[in-house]
Amino acid sequence: MDIVTIRNLKKYFGEGPRRVKALDGIDLSAEKGRFLSIIGASGSGKTTLLNVIGGLYRPTEGTVIVDGTDLSELSEDQLTVYRRRKVGFVFQDYNLIPELTIRENILFPHALDDSRPDEVFFRKLVGLLGLEERLDQYPYMLSGGGQQCTAIARALITKPSIILADEPTGSFDAKTSQNVAGLLKMTAETFHQTLILITHNQELAQLADRVVRLCDGRIVEEQ
Numbered sequence: 007m008d009i010v011t012i013r014n015l016k017k018y019f020g021e022g023p024r025r026v027k028a029l030d031g032i033d034l035s036a037e038k039g040r041f042l043s044i045i046g047a048s049g050s051g052k053t054t055l056l057n058v059i060g061g062l063y064r065p066t067e068g069t070v071i072v073d074g075t076d077l078s079e080l081s082e083d084q085l086t087v088y089r090r091r092k093v094g095f096v097f098q099d100y101n102l103i104p105e106l107t108i109r110e111n112i113l114f115p116h117a118l119d120d121s122r123p124d125e126v127f128f129r130k131l132v133g134l135l136g137l138e139e140r141l142d143q144y145p146y147m148l149s150g151g152g153q154q155c156t157a158i159a160r161a162l163i164t165k166p167s168i169i170l171a172d173e174p175t176g177s178f179d180a181k182t183s184q185n186v187a188g189l190l191k192m193t194a195e196t197f198h199q200t201l202i203l204i205t206h207n208q209e210l211a212q213l214a215d216r217v218v219r220l221c222d223g224r225i226v227e228e229q
C-alpha cells in the first residue's frame with residue numbers, strides 16, 4: 007500500500023527569467039513501511055522534494071497525497087499539525103537546541119505540541135539509539151554520531167508514520183555514516199515507519215528497498 011503518492015509535481019522558485027524549475031514533473035510513490043532513498047547531483051531537487059512531502063513547501067503544480075490526505079487541501083494551521091504529527095525530520099546538522107539536555111531535546115516536539123509523551127516508548131527509543139547514559143548531558147558533550155542519534159529520537163518520539171532524512175550522515179566518516187544510517191533503518195523497521203532518505207553515498211542508498219535518482223527536477227532512474 008502506498009503512503010505517499012505524488013503526481014506531476016512541479017515546484018518553481020522565482021519569476022520570469024530568474025525562474026528555477028526545482029521540480030519539473032515528478033511521479034513517485036512510497037510504500038508504507040518501506041525504505042526509499044533519493045540520490046542525485048547537487049541542485050537536482052532532492053531537498054525540495056523532501057520539503058514538499060514534509061509540508062514545508064506548497065507545490066506550484068501537481069498533487070501530493072499522504073496517507074489519504076491531499077496536502078493542497080490543508081490550511082496553514084492543518085499543515086503545521088501535519089508536520090508535527092505525521093512526519094519526522096532529520097537534517098544533516100541535527101538542529102539540536104544547545105541549552106536543552108538530550109532528554110529535553112528528544113521530548114521537544116511534545117513540548118511544542120503540548121502533548122504527553124509515551125514514557126515506555128521514550129525509554130525503548132533511547133535504548134535502541136544508545137542514549138540511556140546521555141539523557142542529562144548537553145548536545146556539545148556528545149559526538150556527532152551521538153547528536154544525530156538524539157535528532158533521530160526527536161524525529162521519532164511523536165510516532166510519525168514517515169521519517170524524512172536529508173543527508174543525515176553528510177558530515178560523518180564512512181563508519182559513522184553506516185552506523186547512523188543503520189540505526190535509522192532499524193528504528194524505521196521496528197516502528198513500521200516509511201523512511202525516505204536523501205544521500206550522496208551510494209553504499210547507504212543501497213540499504214533501501216528502492217533507490218530513485220533525480221536529475222534537473224525529474225526522476226531519471228529507478229532501481
Ligand SMILES: Nc1ncnc2c1ncn2[C@@H]1O[C@H](COP(=O)(O)OP(=O)(O)OP(=O)(O)O)[C@@H](O)[C@H]1O
Pocket residue numbers: 019020026027028046047048049050051052053054055
Ligand atoms: N528557497 C529557494 N529559493 C530559490 N531557489 C531554490 C530554493 N530552494 C531550492 N532552490 C533551487 O532549486 C534547485 C534544487 O535545489 P535543492 O536544494 O532541492 O537541490 P538538492 O538536490 O537538495 O541539492 P544538494 O545536494 O546541494 O542539497 C536548485 O537550483 C536550487 O538553487
Ligand SMILES: [Mg+2]
Pocket residue numbers: 052053054172
Ligand atoms: Mg539538498
